[in-house]
Amino acid sequence: MAGIMEERRARAADWSRSVSTFALVLFIVSALAHRFALLETVPFLWILGIVGALALAGLLLALLALVQMWEHGLLGLGAAAAGLIVALLVLTPYAISAYRLATHPQLVDISTDPVDPPALRRARDLRSPPMNPVQPPTARERARQEKAYPELTGRRYEYAPETVAAVIQGLLADRGWTVVSGPEPVAEGNALSIEAVAWSYFLGFASDVAIRVEDRANATYVEMRSASRYGRHDLGDNAKRIERFLNDLDTRMESLEAL
Known part of the structure; x- marks a missing residue:
């Protein structure tokens, strides 16, 4: 049976x-x-x-x-x-x-300043084949970003660069990102540079992040860059990472104003 x-x-x-x-x-x-x-x-x-x-x-x-x-x-x-x-x-x-x-557009390197993105100097030393090379965005890549993420822009604050950099360091620590460089002066211009390694939430894919904190025209300007180490498409992760980070930075800077 x-x-x-x-x-x-x-x-x-x-x-x-x-x-x-x-x-x-x-x-x-x-x-x-x-x-x-x-x-x-x-x-x-x-x-x-x-x-x-x-x-x-x-x-x-x-x-x-x-x-x-x-x-x-x-x-x-x-x-x-x-x-x-x-x-x-x-x-x-x-x-x-x-x-x-x-x-989402086929991009792996996103910046709030596509023309002059924050430099990923330390990331060049951390990357080796088959990782994506660190290189300036092409004109086609800049056009793709501007079309897909027109709202992705840097920030301007009425605080000293050192104060803004300290808040940024706190955000990096809260996210568990590994700071690999900075804040240190940038050779060109009156600016500070911070570099870190970020990971996607669940699968843990690494991206290199660079943040430029620049003293310009009696205000502090913040530009951010996020570049995936692997793959030919970031699925929109880098733009989302930058947007969320800068929105949280806005919130913390507003809380300083309330004090």
Whole structure:
């Protein structure tokens, strides 16, 4: 009797559940390992590709099992449903990334001053192939940024540069970003430069950040730059990072005025 029941079971359903579950576990373990610097970025990117392929296979196996159950009255609905749900769960971040890929310009280096962005001097020493090289934006890249993020601008404050730099350092510390340089004087002009390394919230992809605090016309101007170390598309992360940081800087500078 058990043999008959086994023969009437859609094996694709069990395979779907197993493959999808393995993809989910592999995704979680590798993501945590990369986030806590236990796994390097290039191997992690390969693992992400494998996870996506496994999740897609689990999804197709679940659909195959459902078709077999519909046509031949086979058993295994619970396993097929579990495999389908887990596969869709794993594929959700990929779908979100695909949407952001389609709705954001192909950029990896964003600045509030595209013409004269804050220098990433220390980042040049920290990067090596296959990381993206640090280089000035091309005219095409500047045009793409200005079209996609016209509201992304620097800030002007009626405070001394040292005061603004101190607030910026506090924000960097609160975010857990690693300061690698500064604040130190910039050779050209009356300005201070701060460089740091930031990470994406969950997967931990690194970006180099440069902030220029400049004393100009009896006011302090702040310009910020964020550049991804890997990939050919930042999915909008760098612009969002700059926007959130400068909005928080506005809030803290306003709180100084209230004192």
